[in-house]
Amino acid sequence: MKRFYLLLMLLLTPVAHNADAGQKVERIVSLGPINTENVYLLGAEDRLVGNTVYCVRPEAAKQIAKVGSVLQASLEKIINLDPDLILTTGLSQSAQLRQLKQLGYNVAHFDQPRSFEESCNHLIELGRLIGREEKARSIVSQLKERVRAITNAVGSYPPPRVAIQIGAEPLYLVGEDSFLNDFITLGGGINILEGKESGRVSYELVVQEDPEVIIIAIMGSETGVAAQEMKTWQKIEPISAVQDNRIHIINPDIACSPSPATFVSTLEIISHYLHPKAQLEVSP
Template sequence: MASDQSDKSVVQTPLTVTDQLGRRVAVPFPPQRIVSLVPSQTELLFDLGLGPRVVGVTKFCIHPPEARQQATVIGGTKNFDFAKIAACQPDLIIGNKEENYQEGIEQLAAQYPVWLSDVADLPGALRMIKQVGFITGRALVADTMAATVAERFGALSAAAAPESAAYLIWRKPYLAAATGTFIDDLLARAGFTNVFGALGRYPEVTSEQLARAAPQRILLSSEPYPFKEKHVAELQKICPLAHVQLVDGEMFSWYGSRLLHAADYLSQLR
C-alpha cells in the first residue's frame, strides 16, 4: 500500500489544462498524489523525477521496478480497482485513450482530475511528454527530454531501400499492428514498409494472408503476446523467404521516456 508521500507544505493552485482528447481538466497544481494507468507513462513520471508523488500504478507498470513496490497496485489497464484508487486520494490521474477503457475512465473522471493522452505517432508522443511535464511542474525536464528524443530520431538515416515488414502483436489469432498505430509510425522511421498498412489499426491476419503478403521481415513483438524463439520457426514455415525475428515490444510501443533509447534500437535493428 502506498504511504502518504504528498508534501502538505506545497501550496496548490487551480490549473485548467486541455488533454490530448481535447478535454478540459482542472488540476490542483502542482499535483502531489498521482495515479498512473499506463505503464509507459508511469516510467515517464519516474524519469521526470516524480516517483515520490506516484501513489498508484497498474500491475503492468514494470518500469522502474520500484514503481509497484512503493505505490499501490490499482488493477490492470482495463480493469481498475476503484476502491484502491479512492484510497490513494489522487489529485491527478493520468491515462490513455487506447490503453484504458472508456467506462472506467468516465467513472474516475466524475470524481478526480483525469488527464488522457492519445498517441499515434512520434510527434504525438513528444507533445504528451511535454504536456505531462507541464501539468506536473516538470516542464523544463520534460522539454529537454522531448528535444533529445526528437534529435535522436532525426539522426536516423533514411533507408536506401525500405524493407517490407509485418509486425505481429498476438498469436491465435495473429494480430498485426497497422495504420494509425504508434508502432506503424516507428516502423516507417526504422525503414520498413508495413505490408498490412491498409487493413486498419490491429487487423487479424491469417497464415494465408501472411504468405500472400510475403514480407521481407516478420517482427514478433515481446508484448502483449510474449513471442518466443519457438514461434520463429512457426512463422518461418509460413514465409520461408522472410527474415523472422523477435523484437523488444517496449521499444516500438512505449511512447514515454523509453523513446530515449528507441532510436538507437531501431537503427541497430535495421
C-alpha cells in the same frame, strides 16, 4: 490470449485528455504503464503514490502501492491514496472516471498514442500539468534528435519490406493505423500493410507481400509463444525474411506500450534489424 486482446484495445483506442493545470500536484495515481513511465521520465516519481499491477517499468514502479489493473482499478483504493492528480487511459472504466470527476478529483486522460509525435505531446502535456513542462520539452528535443540521427543513418539504404506481428492464432499484423508503424517508417522500412489497417491476415498474403524482415512483438514471449511463432515462420520458405534469417523477437511490453524514451530505444534496435550495415548507435 487475454493479454493479447488487452494489447489490441490499447493499440486501437483514440486519444483525448483533460485536467486542471492550475493546481499544484503533489500526489499522483497512475492507471497505465505509459503514464507511470512518463512520471519517472520527468523526475516526479516522489509524487507517485499509486499505480497498477501492469506498471512494471522502471523497476522501482513495482514497489508503488497498487490500485488494481489497467482494466479494473479500485475506486476505494484510489480515494484512500488522496491523489490530487489521477492519470487515466483509454482502458479506464468510463463510469469510474465520471465518479472520480464528480467527487472533485483532478483527472488527466491519456489514451494510447497513435504516433511517436503524439507520444511526445503527451509527455509535454503531463509536464505542463505537474509543473515540469520545460523539462518535458527538453527531453522531447533530445529524443527527436536521436530519431533524426536514425533516419539520417538509414536514409541512404534501400527500404526493406517489413512485417510486425502482434498476434498469433489468428495471425495479426500492424498496419498504418498503429503507432508501431512508426517503427517501420522511421526505421527506414516499408510496411507490407502500407495503406491498410492493422488486422488479421493470412500467411498466403504474407508470402505474396514477401517481407524481408519480420518483427515478432506478441504477448507471451516469456512463455515461449514468440519463439514458437519464429519456428512457424521458419517453415514458410518462400519468404525472404525466412531465407535470409531476418526474423526477430522484441519485448512486446516495451514495444507495444512505450513512453517516448522507450519508443526511441526500441526504434534504435529495430532500425538495426532493418539496416544492419548502417552506422547506428544503440543505447543500452
